[in-house]
Amino acid sequence: MRGYSGAPTIEPVTVRGLIIDWGGVLTTPLRDAIAEWIEADDIDHEGYRLVMREWFAQAYAGDGAVNPVHGLEDGSLPPAEFERMLAERLRTRGGMAVAAEGLLLRMFAAFEPVEEMYEALRRARAAGVRTCLLSNSWGNTYPRESFDELFDQVVISGEVGLRKPDPEIFHHALGLLGLPAPECAFIDDIEHNIRAAEDLGIVGVHHADAATTVARLEELFGVSLG
Structure with a gap:
């Protein structure tokens, strides 16, 4: 029993995937x-x-x-x-x-892209993080010309017949990424959606502003995203 500390050693989980909302996260606030x-x-x-x-x-x-x-x-x-x-x-x-x-x-005409979030996505992906857009569509026109640069996978609610916060749409995104829930982070500006993701074991990041979110992602991925 020499050296026994009295508590089991828990290996930290490596976060390797990023699932991210569009409206209000990659755009200016709704x-x-x-x-x-x-x-x-x-x-x-x-x-x-x-x-x-x-x-x-x-x-x-x-x-x-x-x-x-x-x-x-x-x-x-x-x-x-x-x-x-x-x-x-x-x-x-x-x-x-x-x-x-x-x-x-x-x-939604006044939606504007938030470049700090776009740059964080580019850097995360360059560092090997797998990325997935997960958006509840309101008939939006998405900037699809940038998707190949930013995302490994894209899940838009109206195209798959599922919506957040239903567990099925999160399972669908995880399946596309090929990663288990604890190895993925999920960013959204709606707390209800964050709680739904966390119930499945996904690491939730409730988005309020780009600076705070990017700082949290840097902690999770261990890379500079700014």
Whole structure:
């Protein structure tokens, strides 16, 4: 028993994979894009807030019920139908109807890429980290011309018929990367999605800003990403 410390030795797990969200992580914050759209389209903000609170509460309730957000994200509800349903619930500040056609495009028009996050992805991949985009799509136009440079795999919810926070979409991403959950980190700006990933053993990184997230990734991967 000579040298016994009284506690087992636990080897640290090497994180070799990175699963990352798009909107609000690789782009400027969603709240900023929505604020610009509300101002540009003269949307009644309180009306928008109420319908989104209702729909998101249903979408993340975990009771299996399908609502417009759930349907849009898993591809079972066409974007044009979502636009129609949302426009019916919205009004301008002057009480006028809101145009449904192109509504989603206008909502996200102010998204801008966050170069610090893009550079961190490039450096992580160059260091041998396997990368996967995992995005809940809202009919978005993605910058696919940059995907080959940034990602080993791409999972977009509406294209695979699954959505975060469902466990199946995380298992799908892990399978594509060929890595077990404890060897992967997952970045998202929605805490509910982070908790879902952590429940599967994935290392969660709740994104608030690029500097904090990149610093955490440097700790996990042991390489400079700035």
